[in-house]
Amino acid sequence: MSTEDKIKYTEDTVDLDGKQEYTITVYAENRIGLLNRIAIIFSKRKINIESLNSSASEIDGIHRFNIVIHEGYEVVRKLARQIEKQIEVLKVYFNTNDEIIWQELALYKVSTDEIAEKVTVERLLRQYGASAVVIRKDYTVFAVTGHREETDALVKALEPYELIEFVRSARVAIIKDSAGFHEKLKEFEAEEPGEELVENEFLEKGGKIFTM
Amino acid sequence: METAQDTIQQTEAQAETSKKLFKGTGSQVLLNGLIEEGVTTIFGYPGGAIMPIYDALYDYADKLEHILVRHEQGGIHAAQGFARTSGKVGVCFATSGPGATNLVTGLADAQIDSTPLVVITGQVFAHLLGTDAFQETDVINITTPVTKWNYQVTDANEIQEVLAKAFYIAKSGRPGPVLIDITKNAQIQVEEFPEYIKCNHIRSYRPKPKVRVEYIEQAAELINAAKKPFVLFGQGVILGSAEQEFKAFIDKSGIPAAWTIMGEGAIPTSHPLNVGMLGMHGNYGPNVLTNEADVIIAIGMRFDDRVTGRLDKYAKQAKIVHLDIDPAEIDKNVKADVGVWGDCKETLPLLTNLVNENKYEDWLAVFKDYNQQEIDQVITPELYPEGEEITMGEVLRNINEICGGEAIIVTDVGQHQMVACRYAKFNNTRSNITSGGLGTMGFGLPAAIGAKYGAPDKTVIAIIGDGGFQMTPQELGTIMQFGAEVKILILNNRFLGMVRQWQQLFNDKRYSFVNITSPDFVALAKAYYIEAQMVNERENLRTALETMINHKGSYLLEVMVGRENNVFPMVPQGMSVSEIRLK
Numbered sequence: 001m002s003t004e005d006k007i008k009y010t011e012d013t014v015d016l017d018g019k020q021e022y023t024i025t026v027y028a029e030n031r032i033g034l035l036n037r038i039a040i041i042f043s044k045r046k047i048n049i050e051s052l053n054s055s056a057s058e059i060d061g062i063h064r065f066n067i068v069i070h071e072g073y074e075v076v077r078k079l080a081r082q083i084e085k086q087i088e089v090l091k092v093y094f095n096t097n098d099e100i101i102w103q104e105l106a107l108y109k110v111s112t113d114e115i116a117e118k119v120t121v122e123r124l125l126r127q128y129g130a131s132a133v134v135i136r137k138d139y140t141v142f143a144v145t146g147h148r149e150e151t152d153a154l155v156k157a158l159e160p161y162e163l164i165e166f167v168r169s170a171r172v173a174i175i176k177d178s179a180g181f182h183e184k185l186k187e188f189e190a191e192e193p194g195e196e197l198v199e200n201e202f203l204e205k206g207g208k209i210f211t212m
Numbered sequence: 213m214e215t216a217q218d219t220i221q222q223t224e225a226q227a228e229t230s231k232k233l234f235k236g237t238g239s240q241v242l243l244n245g246l247i248e249e250g251v252t253t254i255f256g257y258p259g260g261a262i263m264p265i266y267d268a269l270y271d272y273a274d275k276l277e278h279i280l281v282r283h284e285q286g287g288i289h290a291a292q293g294f295a296r297t298s299g300k301v302g303v304c305f306a307t308s309g310p311g312a313t314n315l316v317t318g319l320a321d322a323q324i325d326s327t328p329l330v331v332i333t334g335q336v337f338a339h340l341l342g343t344d345a346f347q348e349t350d351v352i353n354i355t356t357p358v359t360k361w362n363y364q365v366t367d368a369n370e371i372q373e374v375l376a377k378a379f380y381i382a383k384s385g386r387p388g389p390v391l392i393d394i395t396k397n398a399q400i401q402v403e404e405f406p407e408y409i410k411c412n413h414i415r416s417y418r419p420k421p422k423v424r425v426e427y428i429e430q431a432a433e434l435i436n437a438a439k440k441p442f443v444l445f446g447q448g449v450i451l452g453s454a455e456q457e458f459k460a461f462i463d464k465s466g467i468p469a470a471w472t473i474m475g476e477g478a479i480p481t482s483h484p485l486n487v488g489m490l491g492m493h494g495n496y497g498p499n500v501l502t503n504e505a506d507v508i509i510a511i512g513m514r515f516d517d518r519v520t521g522r523l524d525k526y527a528k529q530a531k532i533v534h535l536d537i538d539p540a541e542i543d544k545n546v547k548a549d550v551g552v553w554g555d556c557k558e559t560l561p562l563l564t565n566l567v568n569e570n571k572y573e574d575w576l577a578v579f580k581d582y583n584q585q586e587i588d589q590v591i592t593p594e595l596y597p598e599g600e601e602i603t604m605g606e607v608l609r610n611i612n613e614i615c616g617g618e619a620i621i622v623t624d625v626g627q628h629q630m631v632a633c634r635y636a637k638f639n640n641t642r643s644n645i646t647s648g649g650l651g652t653m654g655f656g657l658p659a660a661i662g663a664k665y666g667a668p669d670k671t672v673i674a675i676i677g678d679g680g681f682q683m684t685p686q687e688l689g690t691i692m693q694f695g696a697e698v699k700i701l702i703l704n705n706r707f708l709g710m711v712r713q714w715q716q717l718f719n720d721k722r723y724s725f726v727n728i729t730s731p732d733f734v735a736l737a738k739a740y741y742i743e744a745q746m747v748n749e750r751e752n753l754r755t756a757l758e759t760m761i762n763h764k765g766s767y768l769l770e771v772m773v774g775r776e777n778n779v780f781p782m783v784p785q786g787m788s789v790s791e792i793r794l795k
Binding site for chain 2: 078087191
């Protein structure tokens with residue numbers, strides 16, 4: 001789907017003001033203070049960040065942030081522009097959940113006695129695809145990788161059985177139709193920006209304007 | 213064995229290297245860098261954490277002029293005034309802690325009004341960072357939301373590259389303030405430094421895009437089909453040095469053009485297609501007709517709420533063409549039908565080529581008709597009042613008559629600011645210096661000092677209210693010491709007039725803490741050895757203004773104006789631009 005079609009598709013099918021989960025992917029330089037610069041773009045507008053992950057990207061030296069927020073399309077688009085405007089940010093993408101492959105990792109600490117005694121616990125863990133990370137006499141730590149609903153569901157399920165500790169990581173996401181950043185970076189490094197670089201996809205509305 | 217030839221070659225190679233290497237301190241290499249960037253004037257205030265830089269500055273007095281201000285806020289506003297009149301990057305120094313926090317208002321002002329600044333702050337030694345050391349504040353995090361970029365230098369070897377980036381970032385693309393925080397150890401660190409290289413590319417920063425012709429074509433097609441097109445222009449025209457390109461565009465297209473207060477002066481007031489001011493206290497026609505135009509061409513402006521009034525009733529009938537260098541501005545407040553992302557110095561000539569030569573006489577006549585109504589009901593009574601009290605408008609009329617539109621007018625914030633922007637005539641660009649986006653009271657006096665350094669051959673008049681003047685009066689000391697020839701005109705209505713006006717109109721005249729008393733401004737000026745007088749009566753006004761303007765040196769004139777005069781027209785907050793009130 002071309003960018004233009006995609007914009008049109010998005011505008012036609014999504015309630016622009018309706019809130020939903022968006023995953024923002026930020027390619028940026030690895031610089032002290034940049035996380036704060038990005039975070040305040042959200043806090044300035046009193047928007048909560050549901051999840052934030054900062055990691056290496058496919059390119060050495062370039063950082064990749066994944067930020068999840070629950071907002072409307074228009075708001076997310078403006079936020080993406082404001083983030084991309086920051087000096088050390090190279091590129092920002094934002095996607096709905098059906099446009100990305102995403103995972104979160106959750107760890108559960110459960111009493112080993114409980115598992116040994118109650119066969120239901122073991123079944124539960126199998127059912128959720130949990131793997132044991134550490135097994136000690138007093139406790140066992142399980143890991144589950146998956147979507148929020150899955151890891152949440154296991155928390156609920158384990159509550160009756162002495163769930164001692166629980167933690168979940170931020171979301172990491174891969175954009176389904178992204179070809180990665182290698183080619184883009186070459187353009188960013190060129191002194192004269194090429195056509196690809198000056199894409200302003202949000203302006204690609206040419207077909208719709210001549211209605212007067 | 214070494215031959216003589218080898219030795220000569222080695223010596224030459226060494227000479228070559230030593231020419232490129234400079235051995236000295238971080239402070240020296242910083243000042244050398246400023247000189248390389250063409251800096252001549254610095255506004256600043258010393259303190260403990262920036263002492264090594266000031267020590268180095270002692271030896272640079274012949275190359276770098278340092279103006280010792282009386283408060284860091286004054287320093288940064290002066291740097292803003294300098295940048296705005298000169299078109300260069302303003303430079304300001306301050307120390308750590310309170311010195312740096314005092315800069316925050318100026319940074320916020322420069323950020324929202326896109327003023328290019330490079331601000332250098334001293335910081336405690338790197339090994340003390342995070343220990344709550346004496347005069348330590350987290351300057352980088354405090355200033356992050358109000359800077360285009362900021363960086364903390366802890367090693368002198370970073371200084372040159374960071375300074376070069378700072379200047380490039382501050383002045384390119386959409387300009388803005390950049391802050392460099394330098395720890396004291398980096399200022400005193402001795403190193404061999406390479407030659408200074410200016411920055412012209414950062415891979416993660418795109419100051420301006422390559423212009424896409426298809427958008428220009430779409431824009432031209434809309435404009436050429438329009439019956440009632442209307443141009444709204446802002447400071448982008450001035451920041452892009454595109455005044456000529458802009459004039460060529462409206463001259464050929466024949467489209468009436470109205471300005472935001474930041475764009476005022478980009479074309480002369482007298483230009484026949486200049487139809488006046490937009491926004492809350494703008495002109496009648498431009499506001500009402502925003503909601504009647506069929507195509508609106510917004511150039512280098514950002515649809516601020518003071519310009520648009522109620523957004524859901526703003527220009528709904530019009531197709532919007534928006535030219536801006538900052539992609540984040542397009543579609544931010546008002547949805548554009550065609551967004552032309554680019555530097556208007558490049559996009560305007562392309563657009564001018566494609567638009568038809570045209571005249572919109574009937575459409576212009578509508579503007580003239582509204583203008584006549586405004587003249588009759590608002591402007592004439594303001595400029596030629598019949599009552600006893602002096603009005604702010606008649607002061608401006610007299611200034612126009614004396615200066616003929618050649619003066620630089622610096623304003624503070626409030627009623628006098630709106631009156632000055634409404635009535636001051638400008639022949640030249642970079643002549644209207646005001647705090648537009650942030651609305652910083654106290655901006656006027658220090659900014660006027662900087663404005664004079666930025667445009668030494670111009671008459672600089674600082675028009676300030678009695679409230680705003682009392683926010684930064686200490687800068688009279690800077691004028692006293694360095695002799696900046698600033699004409700200070702205090703329009704004294706013995707009220708915080710704009711707030712009082714709102715309280716009168718919207719809060720049932722409940723005048724809550726707007727009744728401000730003032731010192732004897734004339735005596736205050738004289739305490740600083742600045743010539744001054746006060747005028748209370750109309751018959752003395754003209755002569756007093758002439759005396760002020762013709763006086764050799766700085767001068768303070770206090771004019772007592774009507775206490776409860778209001779600025780009209782007015783688009784009340786939350787109302788549509790077509791609901792503008794004439795009284």
